[in-house]
Amino acid sequence: MSRIIAVAGKGGTGKTTAAALIIRTLLRRGKTPVLAVDADPNANLADSLGIQVQDSIGSVLSDFLRNRASLPPGMTKQAFLELKLHQILKEEKDIDMMVMGVPEGPGCYCAANAMLRDYFDDLSKNYPYIVVDNEAGMEHFSRKTAARIDTLIFCSNYSLKGLKTVKALSAMVDELKIAVGSRHLLVNRTPETLGQEFLDGIRESGIPFLGYTPMDSEIEESEIKGVPLLRLPESSKTIQRFEEMIGKVL
Secondary structure: OOEEEEEEOOOOOOHHHHHHHHHHHHHHOOOOOEEEEEOOOOOOHHHHHOOOOOOOHHHHHHHHHHHHHHOOOOOOHHHHHHHHHHHOOEEOOOEEEEEOOOOOOOOOOHHHHHHHHHHHHHHHOOOOEEEEEOOOOOHHHHHOOOOEEEEEEEEEOOOHHHHHHHHHHHHHHHHOOOEEEEEEEEEEEEOOOOOHHHHHHHHHHOOOEEEEEEOOHHHHHHHHHOOOHHHOOOOOHHHHHHHHHHHHHO
């Protein structure tokens, strides 16, 4: 069975960077092939990995809803949708990529979403690890992708407000009845030493603290210049921190 690692948090908390560096760690440790899923409408994970993606699941679902009355003879709706979804699966060496995107146009997507979950369940059997860069909310896990997460990593910035948001997201997971194996808190873009008030806030959140990554000019510069994070040197302090942190949850 595949292990699903999901990264969640509001925009600006380093969520996509974390997802990309988790994937980098898995690749380096030979935990391949990895399926990368960008479930954030503001899709940036492919860029962080240096993968060119042309289409999204959202557009496939929209096309399916518009054209389902004119399917090829002898082909079921399920088979037709699976064919289209497989066509947009971007296959690279040791890593495959899917972008969720946002469906366009009106209509009920309930049946299509159920088919998507069946497709995802079958697809996931081909990968020992699946890493999901999640949207700020968690709804798509309950209605589209999967009803379980093995490892859920919440990203926060260096603020008590950020910790409060993470606590709210964790409560949302419970409300949506998503089965989660373990939850962890990751704080990004921090000073070298965390303040006592913030440390107290971490304890009060009730979420096990995975670690933190201080501001890193090398990471920031790579994002500004559009350099894939997979190309960063092993000497990067942030890369080394992720190696250590992710090693705790693998």
